[in-house]
Amino acid sequence: MSDKNHLYLVDGSSYIFRAYHRLPPLTNPSGVPVGAVYGYTTMLWKLAKELHEADGPTHLAVILDHSSESFRNQIYDQYKANRPEPPEDLIPQFPLIRDATRAFSLPCIEMEGFEADDLIASYTEAAVREGWDVTIVSSDKDLMQLIREGDGVPQVDMLDTMKNVRLGIEAVQEKFGVGPALVGDILALMGDSVDNVPGVRGVGPKTATKLILEYGDLQKTLVGAATMKPSKLRDNLIEHAEMARLSRILVELKRDCPLPDPLDALRLDAIPPEPLKAFLDAHGFRSLSAKLDVGAAPGGPPTPPRAGEAPAAAPAVPSTPALPPMPGIDRSLYETVTTIEALDRWIEAARTAHVVAVDTETASLDSVTGDLVGVSLSTGPGKACYIPLGHGGTDMFAEKPDQIPMGDALGRLHALFADEAVLKVGHNLKYDIGVLAQHGLSIAPYDDTLVMSFALDAGKHQHGLDELAKLHLDHVCLTFKEMCGTGKSQISFAEVPLDRATEYAAEDAEVAWRLWKLLKLRLPIEGGTRIYEMVDRPLVATVETMERAGIMVNRDYLARLSGEFANDMLRMEGEIHGLAGQPFAIGSPKQLGEILFDKLGLKGGRKGKSGVWSTDQTELERLERDGVPIARLILEWRQLAKLKSTYTDALQEQINAVTGRVHTSYSLVGAQTGRLSSTDPNLQNIPIRTEVGRQIRDAFIAAPGHVLMAADYSQIELRLAAHMADVPELKEAFAQGQDIHAATAIELFGEVNRDTRGRAKTVNFSILYGISRWGLAGRLEITPDEAQALIARYFERFPGISDYITDTLEGARAKGYTETLFGRKTWFPRIKAASQHERQGSERAAINAPIQGTSADLIKRAMARMPAALADAGLSDVAMLLQVHDELVFEAPEGQAEAAGEVIRRVMMGAAEPVLKLSVPLEVEIGIGKSWGEAH
DNA sequence: GATAACTCC
DNA sequence: AGTTCTGGAGTTATCC
Numbered sequence: 001m002s003d004k005n006h007l008y009l010v011d012g013s014s015y016i017f018r019a020y021h022r023l024p025p026l027t028n029p030s031g032v033p034v035g036a037v038y039g040y041t042t043m044l045w046k047l048a049k050e051l052h053e054a055d056g057p058t059h060l061a062v063i064l065d066h067s068s069e070s071f072r073n074q075i076y077d078q079y080k081a082n083r084p085e086p087p088e089d090l091i092p093q094f095p096l097i098r099d100a101t102r103a104f105s106l107p108c109i110e111m112e113g114f115e116a117d118d119l120i121a122s123y124t125e126a127a128v129r130e131g132w133d134v135t136i137v138s139s140d141k142d143l144m145q146l147i148r149e150g151d152g153v154p155q156v157d158m159l160d161t162m163k164n165v166r167l168g169i170e171a172v173q174e175k176f177g178v179g180p181a182l183v184g185d186i187l188a189l190m191g192d193s194v195d196n197v198p199g200v201r202g203v204g205p206k207t208a209t210k211l212i213l214e215y216g217d218l219q220k221t222l223v224g225a226a227t228m229k230p231s232k233l234r235d236n237l238i239e240h241a242e243m244a245r246l247s248r249i250l251v252e253l254k255r256d257c258p259l260p261d262p263l264d265a266l267r268l269d270a271i272p273p274e275p276l277k278a279f280l281d282a283h284g285f286r287s288l289s290a291k292l293d294v295g296a297a298p299g300g301p302p303t304p305p306r307a308g309e310a311p312a313a314a315p316a317v318p319s320t321p322a323l324p325p326m327p328g329i330d331r332s333l334y335e336t337v338t339t340i341e342a343l344d345r346w347i348e349a350a351r352t353a354h355v356v357a358v359d360t361e362t363a364s365l366d367s368v369t370g371d372l373v374g375v376s377l378s379t380g381p382g383k384a385c386y387i388p389l390g391h392g393g394t395d396m397f398a399e400k401p402d403q404i405p406m407g408d409a410l411g412r413l414h415a416l417f418a419d420e421a422v423l424k425v426g427h428n429l430k431y432d433i434g435v436l437a438q439h440g441l442s443i444a445p446y447d448d449t450l451v452m453s454f455a456l457d458a459g460k461h462q463h464g465l466d467e468l469a470k471l472h473l474d475h476v477c478l479t480f481k482e483m484c485g486t487g488k489s490q491i492s493f494a495e496v497p498l499d500r501a502t503e504y505a506a507e508d509a510e511v512a513w514r515l516w517k518l519l520k521l522r523l524p525i526e527g528g529t530r531i532y533e534m535v536d537r538p539l540v541a542t543v544e545t546m547e548r549a550g551i552m553v554n555r556d557y558l559a560r561l562s563g564e565f566a567n568d569m570l571r572m573e574g575e576i577h578g579l580a581g582q583p584f585a586i587g588s589p590k591q592l593g594e595i596l597f598d599k600l601g602l603k604g605g606r607k608g609k610s611g612v613w614s615t616d617q618t619e620l621e622r623l624e625r626d627g628v629p630i631a632r633l634i635l636e637w638r639q640l641a642k643l644k645s646t647y648t649d650a651l652q653e654q655i656n657a658v659t660g661r662v663h664t665s666y667s668l669v670g671a672q673t674g675r676l677s678s679t680d681p682n683l684q685n686i687p688i689r690t691e692v693g694r695q696i697r698d699a700f701i702a703a704p705g706h707v708l709m710a711a712d713y714s715q716i717e718l719r720l721a722a723h724m725a726d727v728p729e730l731k732e733a734f735a736q737g738q739d740i741h742a743a744t745a746i747e748l749f750g751e752v753n754r755d756t757r758g759r760a761k762t763v764n765f766s767i768l769y770g771i772s773r774w775g776l777a778g779r780l781e782i783t784p785d786e787a788q789a790l791i792a793r794y795f796e797r798f799p800g801i802s803d804y805i806t807d808t809l810e811g812a813r814a815k816g817y818t819e820t821l822f823g824r825k826t827w828f829p830r831i832k833a834a835s836q837h838e839r840q841g842s843e844r845a846a847i848n849a850p851i852q853g854t855s856a857d858l859i860k861r862a863m864a865r866m867p868a869a870l871a872d873a874g875l876s877d878v879a880m881l882l883q884v885h886d887e888l889v890f891e892a893p894e895g896q897a898e899a900a901g902e903v904i905r906r907v908m909m910g911a912a913e914p915v916l917k918l919s920v921p922l923e924v925e926i927g928i929g930k931s932w933g934e935a936h
Numbered sequence: 937g938a939t940a941a942c943t944c945c
Numbered sequence: 946a947g948t949t950c951t952g953g954a955g956t957t958a959t960c961c
Contacts, residue, residue, distance in 0.1 A: 017946060141947070194946070205948090588959055589940055616941065642942045645957055671953055675945085682955045685944035693943080717945090717952095762951095769951030779951080836948085848952040852945095856953095885945045885953085938961085945953080 007127045007266060008047060008057035008159075009120045011138030012108075013065040016040055016097055018139065018162060020090050024795070024802050028283040033089040037096045038285060043161045044104050045288060047137065048298035051268050057135070059127075059266040062101045063119045066110040070118075072250055079250060081196050096283075103279030104298075107266055114257050121146055121253035124156055126263055135159050135166075144172050145183045145253060163839060164813050164832060171834050177209035185218035188248035197250050198243040202236045211237075218248055271298060326381045326514065329475050334506035335385040336498050338402045343409060346377055346385055347416050353379045356416070357425040357513035358443070360432045361505050363390065363492045367434030368548055368656060368663045372406070373494045374501065375413065378509035386502040391494050401498050410439050417443045425449065425516040427465045427508070430544045430668070437548060448540050449512050452519040454669040455532040459817070459827035463669050469511045472518055477511060478504045531824040534915070535857050536668060538864040542880075543666050543676070545867070549879045550661030551683070551891070554699045554931075555652050561695060562648040565640045572637045579630040586637055589615050602628060643687065647696045654681045666883070673849045674824050674856040676883055684884045688936070697933035707897050707928050710935040711904050713886040714923040715740060716855045721768055723920045724821065724850065725804035729797065734920045740764070747797040748790065763794055767801060768851055770844030805847055812846040820853035821916055822861075858922075859886065862911040869907045875900050889932065901926050 019039030026035040050056030072079045086094075101108040109119060117140070124134045124146050136143050139160040148156045149169055158167040165171075172179060176186050189208035191199015203211070215221040222244060225237035237244075273292055280289040337343050350356035357378040362370035371390055378384035389409055392400030417424060417436065424443050426432050428450045433443050453463040461467065466477045483496050483504050493501065523529045577583045580600065584591045593613025597605040602623060605613045615634075623631035654662050662681065670677030678684040686700070687693025702708045718740055722730035733743040742752045745760035759780055766776050777787035795802035812818050813832060817825040826849040831842040863883060870878050875892070878900045882889035888908070892900045908924045929935035 014946075021946070139946080192947095585959080587941090587957095590960075612940085614940085638942070642957075646943070646955095650956080667954095670955090673953060675953060677954050679955065682944085685942090685955065687943060689944085766951050769953095771951040772949065774949045775951055778949085784949090840948095841950095845952060852953060855945095887945085939959085940957105941959100942957085943955080 005058045005127075005130070005132040006056065007059040007061075007123065007132050007134045007263070008268075009123055009134065009136050010044070010047070010060065010062040011116055011120060011136065011140060011143065012040070012062045012097055012101070013116050014138055014140045015043065015161075016090070016093065017086075019043075020087065020093070022162060022806075024799055024806070025089065032092055032096075034093065034096065034283050036090060036093045037100055037283065040097055041100050041280070041285060041288065043137075044100065044106065045298045046161065048104060048106075048268065048271055051298075055135075057268050059132075059263065060268040061107045061109050061123070061261070061266045063116045063123070064097070064108060064110040065116045066112050066114070069113070070115045071113055071254075072115070076246055076250060078196050078198075083194060083196070100279060103276045105272055105275065106268075107261055109260055111257065111260055114254065117142055118254040118257050119260075121255045122257040122259060123263070125255040126259060128155055130263060132263075137161060139163070141175070141183075142187060142251060142253070144175065145180050145187075145251075147172050147180045165834065165839070167834070174835060176205070178212055182212055182217060184248060184251050184253075185212050185221075187251040188218055188244055189221070191247055192251075195250075197247045198240070199247050200236050200240040200244050202232060207233065218244065329473070329507065329510060329514075330382060331478075331503040331507055333382045333384070334502050336502045337385045337387040338404060340404060340408060340412070342385075343387060343404060343412055346379075346387075347412055349379045349383070350377060350416055350422055351419065354421060355379070355423045355425060355513075355516075357384075357509045357516065358417070358429075358432060359426060359505060359508045359512060360435045361493045361501070362435055363494050367431045367665075368550070369438070369658045370435060371494070372435055372439065373492075374505055375409075376502075376505035376509040378506065378513040380513060381510065384506035384510040384513075386498075386505040388498055388501065391496075391498060391501070406439075410436075410441060414441050417441050420445065423447060425512055427468075427512045427515070430540050430547075430666075433541060433544045434548055437544070444541075446537075446540070447516055447520065448537065449515040449519055451536045451540060451668055452516070452523060452528070452532060455528040455536055455824070456519065456522055456526055457827065458669070458674070458825060459672045460829060465508060465511060465515075468515055473511065473514055475511065478507055480504075527823060528825070531674075531820075531822055531857070535674075535822060535824070535860050535864070539668060539860050542864050542867060543668065543883075546880055546882065547663050547665060549881050549891075550656065550659055550663040551881045551889070551932075552660070552701050552703050553651060553655055553662050554701050555655060558648045558652050558696075558699050561699070562644055562652075565644040565648060569637055569640050569644070572633050572640075576630060576633050576637065579633070586634060587641060589613075592634065596623070596630070600630075602626075639690070639692065643693060643696060647687065648699075651681060651696075651699065664882070671856075672826050672845075673853040674820065674826070674860070675852065675885060676856070676860075683882055686932075694933055697936070698931045700932035702891055702930055705894055706891050707894055707930060708881075708932055708935045709890040709892055709897060709900060709904065709926060709928050710932065711888045711890070711901075711908060711924055711926045713855075713859065713908065714925055716858070716886050716922065717768065717851050718764060719918075719920040719922065720821075720851050720854050720858075721801070721804075723918050724854070725798070725800040726919075727798045727800040731920050748793055763790060767791070767794060768848060770805070770847035772840075808847055808850060809843055812843075818846050818849045818853075820850050820857050821912075822854065822857040824853050824857055826853060855886065858911040859883065859888070859908070862908045863888065865907050865911075866904070869903050870900065873899060873903045875903060878903075889935070897928050901928070 016036045020036040023035040023039045025033055026038055028034045047057060047060060052058065098108055111119060120136055120143060127134050134156040136146060136158045138158060143158060146156050147158060147169060154168050160167065172183060176183050178186060186208045189200050189203045189211060190205055191197045211221045215224045222237060222241045225234055228234040277289065277292050280292065337346060359376045361373045363373055364370040373390040374386055374388040376384060376386045387409055388401065388403040389406045391403060392398055416422060424446045426448060429443065429446050429448045436443060450463050453468055461471065469475045469477050483500060484491050484493060523532055573586060576586055580595045584595055586592060590612050592615045596602050596615065597613045620631040620635050656663055664678045664683040665680050667677045687696050719734055722734060729747065733740050741757050741761040741764060744764055745752045745756040748760055748763065749756040762779050766779060773784045773788040773791060776791065777784040780787065808818060812828050817827045819825055828842045828846050830838045831846060833839045866880050870876065875896055878890055878892040878896055880888060880890050890900060890904065905924045905926060909922045912918050927935040
């Protein structure tokens with residue numbers, strides 16, 4: 001940015017409405033509501049602070065509406081006619097806005113007969129003529145007409161300080177589908193219910209954009225309507241053409257108002273602290289006042305920088321630490337180890353280095369029974385080897401390459417891998433630990449670069465070895481595909497020639513070593529050590545043990561269920577085809593949609609973006625309520641189809657031939673919030689909600705002489721929300737063991753019954769997910785206005801929740817990440833995206849992440865401690881088998897269930913301690929039974 | 937491979 | 946004050 005002048009025009013009037021709705025209802029010491037004023041003040045502070053920074057203001061003015069009357073009322077007497085009165089506690093804040101502006105010694109511009117928008121347009125025009133840049137601080141869509149570029153460089157842009165985004169031409173294009181010059185035409189077609197701009201009936205943003213794009217502009221659209229094919233739209237366009245033309249005049253910004261102050265008078269200079277101080281103190285804005293005391297007046301007299309003082313607003317993005325320069329990765333340096341002597345040399349090198357990276361290669365992706373094919377080691381850059389052990393397959397008579405007998409090699413490695421003095425490093429060590437466990441080897445101590453990367457960069461990118469190598473080492477790894485091919489012609493790693501296998505396997509070990517070096521350095525600098533050491537790293541071995549334990553599944557029972565489901569489905573298929581009048585594939589949403597909405601002509605369907613009718617659950621349930629009998633049948637058929645294909649059939653296939661049990665695979669880095677995920681098979685989505693689905697849980701059984709125990713945290717996320725957002729009413733309710741949704745119902749509706757409790761429950765969960773009024777309206781089947789009132793009431797009763805949301809979002813925007821109580825970071829790189837859709841998606845996720853993540857941290861801590869706690873109590877035969885987010889499943893010898901229950905409850909309830917003292921009790925419910933279903 | 941449907945917390 | 950999908954996951958079937 002040069003010394004070019006840059007004028008900021010603050011749309012004060014629209015800002016305070018938004019601030020009022022977004023901020024909590026603060027009052028100043030004398031009881032005057034000042035929530036919006038506070039928001040306004042912090043915004044001015046922020047803007048003033050950016051004086052002379054790149055893209056910051058050199059000139060600044062606040063523009064206000066003078067009164068509600070303007071020249072537009074003379075054109076159209078209904079203009080802004082049905083705008084509601086401002087809320088009662090906003091009215092006293094209008095004059096305070098002017099006070100605040102004066103306190104900053106900033107010009108405040110308003111003029112009789114003109115709206116703020118017109119003054120903004122006129123100042124913009126004047127400044128651009130002078131060659132200045134202009135930033136309009138507003139989010140009013142009407143002002144987007146003013147955005148422009150010169151030679152591809154922004155001349156006029158908009159700044160939304162609440163969402164902290166700058167809007168340029170692309171934003172206009174994205175929002176309206178056209179450039180700024182045609183925005184007025186779009187607005188005229190759409191109309192505006194708040195300003196009472198009539199527009200054309202039945203035309204919203206979508207249609208308006210479509211019309212303008214098709215015909216070129218408003219005038220051509222209105223003329224072209226006559227030639228359109230007959231439709232409601234055509235009629236409306238013709239009938240309301242005059243209204244559209246009038247609307248076009250109303251939305252046109254007047255760009256040549258007389259300017260009350262000349263441009264030069266808007267220069268932003270050092271802000272005199274005294275009047276500002278007086279204002280801040282008068283209204284109890286203590287945090288800002290304190291900043292003023294330490295001499296940090298925004299845009300104020302330059303204070304000499306003090307040593308070690310970091311600018312407060314600077315995001316905490318440490319630069320990548322400097323590592324000593326390393327040579328590039330050179331695969332020609334790798335050694336294939338085929339003699340005991342060579343192996344001993346490598347083991348000695350590892351002992352000397354105290355750190356060795358390890359990677360195992362197997363014949364299949366199954367760590368429980370996949371055959372070991374080889375092991376690679378790396379002790380530093382350029383130092384890596386591959387020890388082939390199972391190449392050539394298991395056929396005793398086949399020709400095999402020279403390699404150390406597996407037993408001899410593993411005997412040597414056993415001591416190294418168990419050596420307390422040598423740190424073993426690997427990428428996804430859970431897998432290698434599992435493979436080696438088959439041969440009686442264990443690995444300790446260890447570091448896992450997959451888990452380290454997740455502790456540092458969850459949400460920024462994935463954490464695969466190849467991806468991290470590219471990202472951090474600028475190195476492209478050989479791929480598994482290049483070694484073994486894909487599909488039908490894929491070969492086992494045991495068939496790969498030794499020279500190729502060495503390049504691939506040793507490279508993985510070296511890359512893991514280099515990543516470890518880098519990530520290990522970053523962990524303490526970026527605050528990742530705590531979560532990594534206290535939660536995630538210990539869990540690797542624990543989870544591996546759970547996977548290897550597996551769970552017993554009753555195959556005959558599943559087969560029987562499959563048969564029953566198949567019979568029921570066949571019967572229902574007949575009925576459905578009968579009702580449809582023809583046979584069709586019920587499982588095809590496309591065919592089903594055509595049958596329902598085209599053939600049978602049912603009303604009210606919606607189409608997805610690919611143009612197929614939606615036939616999802618909500619849609620079919622709606623049809624069912626409308627009295628369409630086929631809908632219920634299809635829903636039931638689909639439920640059975642899902643249960644059969646995903647559970648009763650697939651689960652039988654998943655029973656391990658060797659162990660006779662089902663071994664899921666957990667990912668410690670699968671969910672950005674820190675939750676585990678489960679695959680092959682996913683045992684975290686076994687049905688429970690419906691009666692027919694619940695039968696599947698009975699297929700999971702205890703081994704003979706054992707029982708299954710299911711231990712659940714009760715309401716853990718709501719409890720954490722009550723603690724983290726500091727909501728006294730909710731904390732009290734939990735402390736007293738009250739029904740939390742009933743307690744909420746009293747606060748929200750004044751009484752508890754089945755209906756209000758259910759609605760309160762929905763609100764409780766929805767709020768934590770960052771739901772909008774429209775979302776809640778849909779859920780509760782009420783109007784958006786009613787939903788808004790409910791949300792407002794919720795925030796009023798539980799202001800802590802409102803503050804939590806505000807603070808969490810502010811933190812996420814400022815720092816780029818959110819944190820759990822244990823310091824787990826989740827990054828939100830899209831939280832400042834230009835697209836509103838992406839941004840709001842990130843905002844909702846950011847509201848939820850600290851709560852969901854803290855819950856995940858807690859149960860992970862309990863899991864990591866569980867094996868030792870059980871062993872200490874003499875219960876080593878009790879095995880932890882499954883985790884389902886807030887539930888742990890154990891298998892215990894029949895006689896030990898009761899004692900195990902006590903240990904389990906104690907460990908789970910105390911999961912936060914000793915680092916954290918929760919202000920709500922954690923409760924754990926434990927069930928016991930011969931099957932998982934029975935244990936619930 | 938993408939999409940839409942279902943399953944769970 | 947304008948607008949639309951409450952967070953986090955995985956698997957299966959269909960269709961291109």
